[in-house]
């Protein structure tokens with residue numbers, strides 16, 4: 804699908820406020836991709852589609868995850884995590900995205916995972932620090948993201964995990980694995 808048509812198609816899937824978030828993720832993904840050597844076009848494509856399933860009814864998300872039958876473990880965890888998998892499924896099926904790295908950047912944009920690709924890192928971080936985000940600690944992550952991708956990701960995962968702990972939420976283990984993997988990566 805051509806870029807402009809894709810943007811219009813995705814925009815109609817969500818309220819204006821969430822679309823503004825998506826625009827922020829698009830913008831930040833391009834900046835981070837250029838800064839750290841990823842391909843800006845692929846980062847932007849993943850960003851456009853990352854929340855495409857965010858407003859699907861829960862049952863539709865569940866059906867997509869069951870039909871895909873690859874990551875059904877996520878169904879035992881918070882529903883907030885489901886839209887990322889359902890979104891990757893929709894991107895492939897409804898929006899003709901064939902690039903597996905773009906699909907994985909959509910799929911892991913909420914949880915992260917071990918051995919994240921550069922594109923996955925860029926989109927995960929962009930989702931966290933786009934200009935519309937405002938949570939304690941975001942400025943520190945933005946500052947790190949100016950020069951240190953890995954450091955910004957570790958700080959970002961720490962903040963996410965601390966938030967989940969403070970809220971007494973269950974933690975999808977892939978996020979912990981993502982964080983630990985980044986810590987060992989630097990030696």
Ligand SMILES: Nc1ncnc2c1ncn2[C@@H]1O[C@H](COP(=O)(O)OP(=O)(O)O)[C@@H](O)[C@H]1O
Nearest residue numbers: 854881883884912913914930973974975976978
């Ligand atoms: N490992 C996890 N286990 C449970 N919830 C998580 C995990 N990682 C992230 N979340 C939660 O999922 C929610 C949605 O994540 P977010 O990436 O902000 O979504 P969006 O794609 O809408 O920007 C957040 O409240 C976040 O804290």
